[in-house]
Amino acid sequence: MKHLAKSLFTILVFGTYTASLKAETPQLNYLRHCQGCHGDAGQGSVRNSVPELEKAITKFLVYPEGREYLVQVADISQSPIADQELADLLNWMIKSFGTKEIQRKFVPYNATEISEPRLNRPANTRELRQKLTVKSIHSAVSD
């Protein structure tokens, strides 16, 4: 029993150590940090007010403030991964769940585009979200 506990402890310590060494793939980061709420296909959940990612991407990605806002969404900016990994995750998310048109036009995020807005989130992202949603409706982008 003591032996088993020691082995388990070694596996745990070694596992945590190696996991912290290598950068994870965007898909694995999505699974770890996003999928629990947003679903495996980005479908979201009406019951829990989690938006469908395809719609959210279309709504916000069409103009620069929206592109920046996507970095500042609480669960995105605060996910415990480095800027480059977050850029890779957003790029993967948009390629995987964006509409065909978005996928064609999308210019990938780079790490610099992540670090500045991530550090300087507005105090009230809800207000910003509301403003951008109204702007999006006015530019005739579907909600």
Ligand code: HEC
């Ligand atoms: C705890 C549940 C939860 C987790 C985890 C989560 N989200 Fe969200 N997400 C939400 C909810 C709820 C909203 C709706 C906006 C709000 O209420 O803040 C949202 C909104 C969004 C939006 C649309 C922005 C908007 O204002 O509508 C995107 C894009 C998004 N999330 C991506 C992600 C990504 C990428 C991750 C992982 C890094 C993630 N989310 C993790 C619950 C979650």
